[in-house]
Amino acid sequence: MEKNLSGGDLIPSNEKGHQSATSHTIKTENHKAARALYEAAQQRLLDVNSWKEISGNVSASFVLNDSRGTIVRRPAMEGDYIRIRIPGSTADETREFDWVRIEKIVEMRSPRGTAYTGMRVRPATPPEDVDREIEHFFRQDATSSFIVEKRGNLIRASVYGRNEMPNTVTGRAFRKLRNLLAGLGAMLGISRLQWKSLVKGLLRVRRNRELL
Template structure:
């Protein structure tokens, strides 16, 4: 499997890029290869809505598509999925291995974004549903495990 050219960056709740442990309310900017939507300045955005770090051996994080934090007045979702979708990331440490899982729920294309953005969102969402996003998720999972 080849590497991914998708890039993930963490932003704090004020929309400022940061390099620290994620917190609830932070944003993740996703730069997917190919044309991006205009609502997110060519990026897709999710917000961390749940984070459970009860144990050193298990971390659970849930993200939801959201608006671009640089457009504070906008409530338009800047993502190829609608804001009904969630992605839940689970990383668990065991005696001799680390396990990472990513679970998507309610994944439907974001059609509330104008004609050209909706067309782009449909193509990216269908690709994701067909498994073409596996390389990008593997890249993000490896980054979470290594962090």
């Protein structure tokens, strides 16, 4: 399988800071099974509110918000925001969530049966207060690209991080320290554990109506 069908559309070059790539691939028994798994993975990818459920208990929580900051229960769209609560944080009490904005969603299919769905997000200000500072432990230059793709009987889910640097450009001392620790932890491998759980969850096979 090629790296992806159209990675240049969603994955920026890494100009500074850390980069990462986390993938999981499954080979199905036939084309019908591949198509069914791809469609399920595509649906799960865009169902941001289910990411914690499919990733496991140690996962961060992800809540989809529209451009006005209202929580929504639907597939993700360009211009939406994702509110993130990392494990062990006191975000529910302090309102110190991390936010990203969905800046691009791409879906492609070819007559030869290859298919590709991807979504790129970037650290953002909270949608209800765009005059605030970037609320994320990475700087605004960072991106995360989430991709599911199908080629023949192979299905792959991937997360690509680019230009990842701790967001210490903030006037709040507590937030600066928190971002430094969270950002360094993510760069040292904590985010890889999160994304590995997610990509495996995206490709989990359904049997007897249950996720295995």
